[in-house]
Amino acid sequence: MKYLFGTDYYPEHWPRDRWAIDARMMREMGISIVRMAEFSWAKWEPAEGVFHFEDLDEAIEILAKEGIDCILGTPTAAPPAWIIQKNPEIQPVDSHGHRLHFGGRHHDCQSNLAYREHSRRFVTAFARHYADNPHVVGWQIDNELGNSHGDLCFCPSCEDRFRQWLKDKYGTIEQVNKAWGTAFWSQDYSDFSQITAPKDTVTGHNPSQQLDWKRFCSDLVLDFHRFQADILRKEAPNKFITHNMMGFSDKVDYFKLTEQLDFASQDQYPGGHFQPEHNGYRADEQAGALDLIRSAGHKPFWVMEQQSGITGWEILGRTPRPGQLGLWALQGIAHGADAIVFFRWRSCTMGTEQYWHGILPHHGVPGRYYQELKQFIADTGSILEQVQGSVPAKEAAILFSYDQEYAMAIQPHHPDLKYQSHVMRYYSALHRRNIPVEFVREEDDWSGWKLLIAPFQFLMSMSLADKMRAYVRQGGRLVLDFRCGVKDTHNIAIMTDNLPCYVSDLCGLKVVEYDCLRDTDGAVSWGNQNYPIEFWNDIIQTDTAMPLALYAREFYAGTPAITVNQYGEGSVYYIGTGMKPELADRMVQEWIDHCGIRPLLETPHGVEVTHRKKNGSTYIFVLNHNAEERVIEAPESWQPIDSKGKGTDIPAYGYRVYILTCGLYTDTDSKL
């Protein structure tokens, strides 16, 4: 693809005589694509059916003269005031029943039929107007779908839509009652019209209803996206469609959303969520988010918004250290991005995002951010061009499930137990050893992965259990952990089997009791070493499984905490507790020794190594996230392609890129 680097541009925020200057500076910097228009509905349609695309036409023409093409965002994340005045029912309702109002963004209900009609009218006109414009090469639908909708929308329209969704899923009200276990607390329904959205209740809500509601909310977003995608593909074919996602945000199933796209995109703000305990940000969490978005389509993606300055709305994070902006952008490339679009071109002087800084400062005169990124583009453009289209080899996979995430959010068991951080427990341990990770879902083909980690398989079905058995029987290595096989897919506890239900034989054990580690720490012993643990202990009775680690405290001290069971040609690890990093590292060493997964390179703490494979070559990226220089021991066969010579010292927030054409992770040795 011809595009490598871009920026998010809002010409409507700046004087017209500045546009040509911006376009020239972008070209000089190495920008070849801009995303525009995703929040400017009021400008393009100031009154119903009255369209004024002249300014946008002119901006596109000015950019095109400098060789810059554009992606246009449909602006449905910010309906204008005149629409809200005409149809105030479009504004969403929260779980307290309060309607939220105009003045921010995302003030729309995605099921509301009046809003669908406003969206249809605009998107159709927009698509028709730019259908034949060769400089408009792609669409982004809406913006960060699911953002701001954590507790939305509980309006009458969404309740109607929820009832229809339930009718489609269950057919009869009797089936709903059965699936939701409404016999408890007299919740039986005699008609669909009695069912409401799970608004605030006096006590805890029905967990089965809550799970269906979360599924419905994700499906509604998917439907809203498809509704626009259908219009765009009909009216303006031959342009790509993408969407800017947000890593581990859980409001919409990104695997399903990516099925509607030509490719996925990610918004990447390492410093946007300041974490003082980690000196600003965690490189592993950023890496995990990038890997998830690549995994959503199992192919390369774009970064549609890459941090390009200090960020914050009311409160700010740290300013990126010299080198960090380039390092963060390269991290995207290292994890599978085929293009990097920097957010935003120039820091806005107005509105909520005044301090979400861009490449240029408010006054528009280039400073450090511009100079650093210009140099970064010059240094890495040819590397990005070479690796476009490539992904990593198959090593370890993590089974990722929005259903399991929703179930854990509804009943977290321990106050500090969260699905994302639980998944990261495993991801981070692999990341510390520079082992490539792909996220896969239940319905994916698991063959080829040497290790499949399936955290928190709380909801279990016979078919999922059978698929796990088949994977292991054929030689796969599967990892299951605590609270596995507790409930069916309706969030009802399984009563016909021992824990872990349906996979007890596969694990070679039974969980006979369990202990929630509220306000206390735990420990396990593995060999002659003790390791701290947290959150939860399954009390395990082994059948054919072999204990690896034993509990070191409580009345069940000396009983198994971690086991391994041979099954067919493969094996299953069962982890009955929450591993802290020391124990997770010990576990990863076990997998390296016994499962054939391989680290790319042993590196000092904070130095990350990734790879992408293409046409028999392996491109290796080494990223130093530390504030000091680090030295790595790169093998002789790694040939540097970053014009920085042979040295293996990497400066603070610096990077190296290598290529090797044989040996490590060749196509043949990456097969199971």
Ligand SMILES: [Zn+2]
């Ligand atoms: Zn609604």
